[in-house]
Amino acid sequence: MNGGNNMTSRIAWLLGLLLYLAACATFDDEGGPAPAKLTPVVIVDPPTRPGAPTLLLAMPTSPNFVEVRKGLLSEVQKNFNVSTFAVGPETKATDLAAAIEATKPACVVLMNNTTIALYRQVQAAAPTAPMPPAILMMASFLEEVQTHIRRSTGIAYEVPGVTAFVHLRSVITTPINRVGVIYRPAFGKFVERQKVLAAKENVEIVPLSVANDVTAAGLRDAIHKLAKDKKVDAIWMLNDNALVRDQEFIDEAWRAETADAKLPLIVGVSNFVEPNSPLGTLAIVPDHEALGLQAANLIFDLSDNGWQVESHAVELPLSVRTVVDVKLVQANFGLQTDALKHIDKALE
């Protein structure tokens, strides 16, 4: 049991790292994926309004977290005081506890796995103390993580497969009815949930499990099996570090086999869409500012409902940005009429 939990934790950390990198990948002005920007941003909270309840935002200060904060702040600042607690590598649980004690928030918003882990330590150190309601965001495996945090709900960070499939359908002309996904055992529950959602849009997810230590050759075999035996129409690459561990691994497994299979590949990192070295056909990434609006909606809902967080299930992210390798689409899958009107970044 513990071993299973440890494995889940380790995978969550690895996935968290990948999601963090995905969160740091930004769009540049030229239309191409920009390198990760990790420079912290100086954050200034709005002036305090006497009598207004306080929201404590505990978060890293890299650009995409700041983007979420921007979207959130623009919605809530008329109703709440906002206090931002920057979380960095040196931050300790006691620092977070002190920030909570000092601000006495009506609600805490915790962004990323590290921040949530610190808050979990805060709760563990005071197991019977009353805790403010918590909203968890921008963290991997949120549905699982949330069960360990008292008085919490949140918004998942992984973009649901169904969102990606619907977008892919609106970009390419080849039909998308069966989508293959390769996953490691720890992702089993996640994939099961995705199957249910995808079925609503008449997409069948065809899952294929691989070992935790899958090799490039093993992964290549799995992709080949999905393409040739299972006859899938597209492949969905999960944001799992072990399946995209480094450039060599990606080249040997994903790039080689998907090029051979001539299947559209859906990815969750915009940098994987690169017409000069084709890999991903479509990248679907969270729209961070819109995620802030979604979080604000959640905060208002909870506030109106007496902060009954326990009765509020973890939400799925509603808004995404799309990056498409148009050259690859035109060459292999056909571009839908008007598709370019609906793409955030069309790369050629």
Add this chain to the structure above:
Amino acid sequence: MNSFHRPHRHASRLLAWLVLGVGLLQPYQPLQNAAAQGGKPVVQVFLQLDAKSSVVEKTLQDRLPDLAVTVFGRFRDFEDGLANGHPDAVVSITPVLQQRGKTASLQGQRGGKGSEPYVLASVNQPLDGPLTGKTIGVVDLLGRDGTQTFLNGLLKATDMKIKRVAKIEDLLPLLEFSAADGIVLPSSMLARLLERTRLAIKTKDLPGAPVGLTAVAVLNPAVRDVVVKSFQKLDGPTKQLLGIDSWSVP
């Protein structure tokens, strides 16, 4: 007595000059902004259309070379733009202009009408009956309170929960994830929704009045002619992109 009043008189004179100065400067503020944009009148656009705002912006910039056009896809960005950009003209749907106290100088029309009905879309069956406790998704057009009021007017109801989304395409996930019982959208956007989804979408016409289509409000009278003429000259496909097929002068 004199010595007592002198500073007061000086202060009054200074105040009078300040008031006069502000009065003189105020009407020219938009012109200063236009000059800052290479002399072109500044036009800000906020519309929810069947295209990304970047596509709409590029198209309008190409087709309206005499204007400096910025297109906002989200309400909050539009709000910031209005506050800080001091536009000479604003393009949006009528309720957005009305909320800001702006009057349309040009009203877009489609099929001879300047407004369109909105619909309530849901999955499997129309959302009939009272909406008490139901969650309804809608694009954030007017901020939290403004959008709630707008929706109350459209639905002729006040007791439902509202879920605002940033963009029109974010409405579909609300239905896919069962995060809302229904979504409200312009009837002209229904075709695109049905094209994207295989959910069994059912719709219901809303009891509220139809909503005004794209309109242009000129805020700076000095540039009225150039703005109005530029928009009137737009070609058919661009007008179609804006959700209209002609203009009328109210």
